Amino acid sequence: MRFTSEQRLDDGVLEREFTLGEIPGILWTPGSASAPAPLILLGHPGGLHKMYPRLAARARHCAAEGFAAATIELPGGGDRPRSAAAEQARADLHRALETGVPVDDEIVDRLVLPLVEKAVPEWRATLDALLSLPEIGGPVGYAGGVIAIGVRLAVVEPRISAAGLFAGSYVPRATFEEAREVTIPLHVLLQWDDEGNDRQAALDLFDAFGSKEKTLQANMGGHTGVPQFAGEDAHRFFTRHLK
């Protein structure tokens, strides 16, 4: 892990860009940390530059609660090399959406599963590097999308002790099976009136999770309109489980 830039934000949060091999990422740490901070990994749908304002806002909220936060670019996202197969799957998805036919499971599998296969080892390598920093101490949470990546991480990465997931569409069939193996506490956000989202799939996935403590919070406000109090509830979830 190599830090490539460093700036102190106006609320005292230290924001550092890094690269881990070919993978760009950002680490935010609280301004005044007396002890190693617990860490929240911020998931997103890819495109770090475009997502920066929302990620930075979430990270600063984390830092205000005493958490470090980090994110990395997804495989194929931003300036990272695209895979021809993923581009084809994306084109097939858009064609299905434009013609109004139901999106075939097979397209979803081609779009999401290779992403999970590549992204999860990258997140784990990032975790290795972050946990070697003296200012970060764990425990670790995962927050955000892509939900199939969050589910896989929750199953295979024992250092992740709690996950806050955004319920989204295009969940591969295999993810519903994997969800049964998840046992860590979960906080799932669902935008009830998100017309681009498959609500029933989100409810089925929530039902499938094997965790004894799982909370589904459904709110109004459309795809990007998660209410402020829902964000605060999610932070309280992490405070309960990571502190």
Place this chain on the structure above:
Amino acid sequence: MRFTSEQRLDDGVLEREFTLGEIPGILWTPGSASAPAPLILLGHPGGLHKMYPRLAARARHCAAEGFAAATIELPGGGDRPRSAAAEQARADLHRALETGVPVDDEIVDRLVLPLVEKAVPEWRATLDALLSLPEIGGPVGYAGGVIAIGVRLAVVEPRISAAGLFAGSYVPRATFEEAREVTIPLHVLLQWDDEGNDRQAALDLFDAFGSKEKTLQANMGGHTGVPQFAGEDAHRFFTRHLK
């Protein structure tokens, strides 16, 4: 409204039993209130004496947040006169449950609708009396079951500005229609693994509500196992809307 007993609880909360005509009830007010307190009406499934420990715990939580809280006995509950029709409906319900046949909508209508017709005017008369007390100032919230009563109150009683409802089974068909007329902010709690509850009916009812701000929070823990943090979230909901 006639107060029949008065005691100061160990946390300073003043608990007063009252009668309003034939209806027994309990009022809890914060120990140290400098201004008239907003009020939360505590709904329950009937049987004030049996429900007392849980109602008192909820009321003390309300008082700790600066709310007054009040409850009344349901028609036919506790020592109040039973109606032969309601008893017959209850017997028919139990017979259906014992034989494992699906509970007919017609039984639910006979069981719940007359209760709504009687209980809602009683709650409104109680509200008249409570709001005439100098220590209670409004605004007013309704919290708890019976959900069909909460829905009717939310539609017909303009003094109720927010409602926290427990999703329960045995929702009359008419209540789904009425739910569309509800416009006040709602916080709906659903115990996801409550085997005695019809989860799909709860989700359908949440979907039907006309409110622009509505939150569904689903948790694990069975019928009576609402997690502590869920109670705290519900109180934050009332604090957002009644203060």
